[in-house]
Amino acid sequence: AQSVTQPDIHITVSEGASLELRCNYSYGATPYLFWYVQSPGQGLQLLLKYFSGDTLVQGIKGFEAEFKRSQSSFNLRKPSVHWSDAAEYFCAVGEDDYKLSFGAGTTVTVRA
Amino acid sequence: SAVISQKPSRDICQRGTSLTIQCQVDSQVTMMFWYRQQPGQSLTLIATANQGSEATYESGFVIDKFPISRPNLTFSTLTVSNMSPEDSSIYLCSVTRSRGPEYTEAFFGQGTRLTVV
Numbered sequence: 001a002q003s004v005t006q007p008d009i010h011i012t013v014s015e016g017a018s019l020e021l022r023c024n025y026s027y028g029a030t031p032y033l034f035w036y037v038q039s040p041g042q043g044l045q046l047l048l049k050y051f052s053g054d055t056l057v058q059g060i061k062g063f064e065a066e067f068k069r070s071q072s073s074f075n076l077r078k079p080s081v082h083w084s085d086a087a088e089y090f091c092a093v094g095e096d097d098y099k100l101s102f103g104a105g106t107t108v109t110v111r112a
Numbered sequence: 113s114a115v116i117s118q119k120p121s122r123d124i125c126q127r128g129t130s131l132t133i134q135c136q137v138d139s140q141v142t143m144m145f146w147y148r149q150q151p152g153q154s155l156t157l158i159a160t161a162n163q164g165s166e167a168t169y170e171s172g173f174v175i176d177k178f179p180i181s182r183p184n185l186t187f188s189t190l191t192v193s194n195m196s197p198e199d200s201s202i203y204l205c206s207v208t209r210s211r212g213p214e215y216t217e218a219f220f221g222q223g224t225r226l227t228v229v
Contacts, residue, residue, distance in 0.1 A: 097160075
């Protein structure tokens with residue numbers, strides 16, 4: 001069975017500072033990896049995905065993530081955080097039957 | 113992408129009653145799923161909604177408690193039966209649209225926030 005670990009439950013970052021959210025997964029084959037964002041009272045929005053190819057993927061809202069097979073990681077980064085980036089972020093791993101296993105989530109707070 | 117409409121968006125229900133949640137997609141999709149997000153928790157897959165046949169449930173979820181229908185490729189319902197306060201959660205519908213052998217991402221509805229009192 002797959003598992004996803006997001007080690008950081010809560011991160012506080014200043015507006016304009018950089019942000020990195022960690023994600024580690026356990027999966028036997030090449031994984032399908034995703035980052036979703038959930039703003040208060042909203043559904044999940046896909047930020048970016050990795051299926052194959054270039055290990056550095058670009059997403060929406062200025063986010064990027066890097067797949068590192070040797071570390072079983074798929075960390076999410078943003079160079080300069082905006083107040084609107086305050087939200088819950090979920091890393092997920094997809095299986096061949098399109099089911100998703102989610103990490104516990106990381107809450108990002110942005111301070112002025 | 114896919115536009116997913118979930119109804120109701122939220123509800124407050126008495127324990128012992130049942131609530132049916134609807135998920136409507138704007139175009140035909142291959143896979144439809146139902147997830148639960150308990151307060152302060154991550155998402156857990158309840159079941160895969162199969163068109164014209166019984167849903168496939170994940171460990172810990174049973175049809176008597178969470179009956180699911182999927183009469184066509186664009187619509188599904190999830191019923192939360194005989195509710196208790198422990199069923200208070202956000203329930204989310206998710207869909208994927210197959211593109212041949214390529215893997216595709218999942219899209220989510222806005223969710224139904226259920227409170228059982």
